[in-house]
Amino acid sequence: MNLNPMKELLQEAHLNNYAVGAFNINNLEFLQAFVTGAEEMKAPLILQVSERIIPYIGLETVSRMTEAIIKDRSIPVALHLDHGSRFESIIAAIRAGFSSVMIDASTKEFEENIEMTKKVVEVAHSVGVSVEAELGTIAGTEDGHTVEEKNAMYTDPDKAKEFVEKTGVDALAVAVGTAHGVYQGKPELDFERLHKIKRLLDMPLVLHGASGVSDQDLKTAVKYGVNKVNFNTDFQQAFTKRVKEIFAEDPEVYDVHTYCGPGRDAVIEKTKEKIKILGSSNKAW
Template sequence: MNLVPMADILQDAHQKTYAVGGFNINNMEFLQGIMQGAEELNSPVILQTSEGAIRYIGMDYVIKMVEAATKNTKIPVALHLDHGSSFESIMKCIRAGYSSVMIDASKKPFAENIELTKKVVEAAHNVGVSVEAELGTIGGTEDDHTVEEKDAMYTDPDQAKEFVEATGVDALAIAIGTAHGVYVGEPELDFDRLAKIKKIIDMPVVLHGASGVSAADLQTAVKYGVNKVNVNTDFQQSFTTKIREIFAEKTELYDPRKYCGPGRDAIAEKVKEKIKTLGSNDKAW
């Protein structure tokens, strides 16, 4: 596969103050739509799979599809595990060919989060694989990953500094008011906290739960130091909305190519919208 470490992509974004999309794959059409949009705008892209998506698609299919999608591309592409839940699941992805992984031990006590993250970093860095970790807990649900609103907790800036120094992670996902899934009302992001964390750790920062966050707020987040923005729900909604529109007009339709194709195109358009918002267009090297 023609993949690059996520750290290379995010260091450029960190130095030049823009963000790159971490866009989740759910099936072949999602992968094709994401690559189409990124290539049209000459943007780096981080392809992501959750553990649930790997079970649904199959690891071999993920690897072969990404291999086909990146074979002739001219843009930097990383393949990233989103919300890795254990050392074992992360090692499976590294052995399969992922260029980046996330260990999410954010629900564990601070010391245990550090211990597990450090273990993953040591193993991953030995083979040139980047590591993202999370400090603070982001509410909502994404596949197997659920945090009740009452358990969500903002990232402490001082803990962020200690965590990064102790683990050696390449990127840190922080909690500043976003949530996974569909929002009820408008999210209120703590930009002051983001600015303080960025100043203290001076490294790539990740924003999860960006679907449903306004373009203006995303641009402000990028201005204050976010370099990777995760999007999944927005693409799922775009894909499903387009298919529903087609079935409403053509109730007799049964050929999946006639509705999955337009669904794929809807994802590509949404991808381009996100890329322009994040400022990664024409940043491919």
């Protein structure tokens, strides 16, 4: 089985009003869990690796592991570079076989964001790779870059329309009140803004920082036009919580499989839970 361009998965979601879960790979167990959970739910799947993980796990390693694990699976899968801030990282991901990349120039000035994004789109589209970009800035820390809440900037709907028309991106990540990392309070999402952006753009939208957002708010975000939802923190917490429980039960445990296996099982259950919320179960083709 080959990887699918992310555009294919998101266009189906856009046309049929659901969202595809995009889950960050942190190690082999996470990768196995995401694929197993999605297949059990018969759901399309976006696997992603953030730029900061590249030195830890390696793009080629992720690509080859993914290829081996999805070989006999029956669901559509895209492999995506999350928050690519450097052109070199994006090209490396494309060369490694990724079917989708994100160019995140959201902290740049509007025109510079457009120029950087256009450059990536031209290269990626020439080889059939999908492109996600971001407009507006999301609070929190991602890949070592921190945006204070006071400096976060919501996506302007009119600017979003201009941005998409000038860049030709396949999906747009929007800032409507979510944050990266662990929330200190209840996030308040601007659904009216989200709805306006969707009406103007009529294309797949992406919600970053979804860990910690309530189930009901996630469902509402999908209702108003989100078609890709990024999760990471929720899954790291689920895996770590289960591993801690294993060591609490037996501090002398040293066999890696004894605690990584249950950690993987916790991620499988969390994957199925999120897929159900997003409405993508039984949407695999």
